Amino acid sequence: MNTKEITNQEELFVSGHRACHGCGMAIAVRHILKATGKNVIVVTPTGCLETFTSPFGYSPWRVPWIHHLFENGPAIATGVVAALKAQGRDDTRVLAIGGDGSTFDIGFGALSGMLERGDDVLYICADNGAYMNTGGQRSGASPLYSATTTDPAGRSSVGKFQMKKDIPTIVAAHGVPYVATASVAYLKDLEKKIKKAMTYHGPRYIQIDSTCPSVWGFPSDRTLEVGRLAVECGITPLFEMENGEITKVRKIKKKISIEDYLKTQKRFRHLFAGDQGREALKEIQDLADANIRKYGLLKQAKAETTTSSEEVFT
Amino acid sequence: MKVTIGAVVKGGTSLGYKTGNWRDERPVLDMEPCKRCGQCESVCPDSAIHIIDEYYIIDYDFCKGCGLCAYECPADAIEMVQEEK
Numbered sequence: 001m002n003t004k005e006i007t008n009q010e011e012l013f014v015s016g017h018r019a020c021h022g023c024g025m026a027i028a029v030r031h032i033l034k035a036t037g038k039n040v041i042v043v044t045p046t047g048c049l050e051t052f053t054s055p056f057g058y059s060p061w062r063v064p065w066i067h068h069l070f071e072n073g074p075a076i077a078t079g080v081v082a083a084l085k086a087q088g089r090d091d092t093r094v095l096a097i098g099g100d101g102s103t104f105d106i107g108f109g110a111l112s113g114m115l116e117r118g119d120d121v122l123y124i125c126a127d128n129g130a131y132m133n134t135g136g137q138r139s140g141a142s143p144l145y146s147a148t149t150t151d152p153a154g155r156s157s158v159g160k161f162q163m164k165k166d167i168p169t170i171v172a173a174h175g176v177p178y179v180a181t182a183s184v185a186y187l188k189d190l191e192k193k194i195k196k197a198m199t200y201h202g203p204r205y206i207q208i209d210s211t212c213p214s215v216w217g218f219p220s221d222r223t224l225e226v227g228r229l230a231v232e233c234g235i236t237p238l239f240e241m242e243n244g245e246i247t248k249v250r251k252i253k254k255k256i257s258i259e260d261y262l263k264t265q266k267r268f269r270h271l272f273a274g275d276q277g278r279e280a281l282k283e284i285q286d287l288a289d290a291n292i293r294k295y296g297l298l299k300q301a302k303a304e305t306t307t308s309s310e311e312v313f314t
Numbered sequence: 315m316k317v318t319i320g321a322v323v324k325g326g327t328s329l330g331y332k333t334g335n336w337r338d339e340r341p342v343l344d345m346e347p348c349k350r351c352g353q354c355e356s357v358c359p360d361s362a363i364h365i366i367d368e369y370y371i372i373d374y375d376f377c378k379g380c381g382l383c384a385y386e387c388p389a390d391a392i393e394m395v396q397e398e399k
Contacts, residue, residue: 011361013361014326014328014329014361015328015329015333015360015361015362015373015375015376016328016329016330016331016332016333016376017328017333017360018331018333019359019360021336021378021379021380022359022380022381022382023359024359026359026360027357027358027359030359030361031356053328054323055331056315056317056321056323057315057323057327058323058327058328058330058331059323059324059325059326059327059328060326060328061325061326062325062326063325064325065325187356187357213380219381220380220381220382221380221381221382221384221385221394222385223357223359223380223382224357224382224385224386225385
């Protein structure tokens with residue numbers, strides 16, 4: 001056994017999987033398993049993660065892993081929890097790691113059912129904002145005015161004209177104990193949130209902004225950089241919700257405009273030409289500003305709101 | 315290849331599929347400016363950087379050459395060099 005083999009034994013998600021160059025999801029999964037340790041069973045609905053980790057005969061998973069249909073990830077996780085309970089194995093926990101297609105669209109009914117039943121599953125959505133493993137068709141998670149293969153930008157279109165679903169808020173409305181959003185750009189924060197989620201029992205949900213160089217259209221070495229810009233412009237707020245209340249928010253260090261984030265990606269390239277694009281940029285900037293106000297992402301913004309409310313009361 | 319019952323595959327078998335030939339550019343690590351912070355190991359999507367005590371080893375069998383380690387290195391200790399084939 002050489003030194004490489006020794007270190008590979010500690011890794012729960014080993015080399016040799018077939019993710020694209022600079023895949024954000026692969027980085028996220030490595031850190032998820034680092035945080036949970038090996039005593040977990042992972043359930044993965046169809047999506048990028050399933051495709052690149054399961055060519056027959058080659059598995060990078062060093063934890064028990066199940067793939068099943070696109071729509072029933074949470075239901076399978078429920079079954080695994082029930083089986084573990086019947087066997088009296090309390091120390092083994094269940095993770096479901098889905099993409100945004102299976103979470104936002106196809107498996108949403110099953111997810112809602114799992115949340116309502118209160119099963120002890122940590123559901124993680126690695127959100128890359130479209131159906132990437134089939135080439136980037138739009139999903140409920142595709143951001144406003146992004147060009148996808150089914151919502152292409154052209155003379156009479158500026159890309160997807162619907163909003164991104166606010167799934168963390170919808171999940172929180174089920175009354176679950178823990179909801180959080182994270183980003184591949186902040187890996188220590190991600191690990192901390194996974195560890196915290198593992199201290200709770202019952203259904204928990206973490207949504208990870210999982211940047212995708214291949215379909216978003218940016219160089220493969222900028223995976224973390226693009227994720228950082230998304231957080232710094234306010235379009236991707238990072239927060240923690242415990243028992244229905246927001247308990248922690250990652251403040252923006254240095255606010256940037258939405259253009260600084262969008263211009264790094266080909267899927268938003270069409271917004272930088274023509275009047276229609278300019279209008280669209282304004283709308284996206286409003287979305288980011290609304291997030292900043294809603295979650296108090298700026299240190300000053302929070303101070304302003306407290307002073308104004310004081311004025312009202314005095 | 316024989317299909318097992320339930321298509322069960324043993325864990326960690328992807329180590330038998332070398333992704334190193336996907337690479338266009340090769341990361342070359344200079345240990346002189348390296349601060350041993352572990353950032354490159356942390357950001358590698360392919361788990362292809364190993365830290366053994368104080369030593370950093372890039373596993374060229376699996377490195378796909380995405381360049382993330384070079385871009386994220388705070389000490390600029392990793393350089394991407396064109397691969398010659």
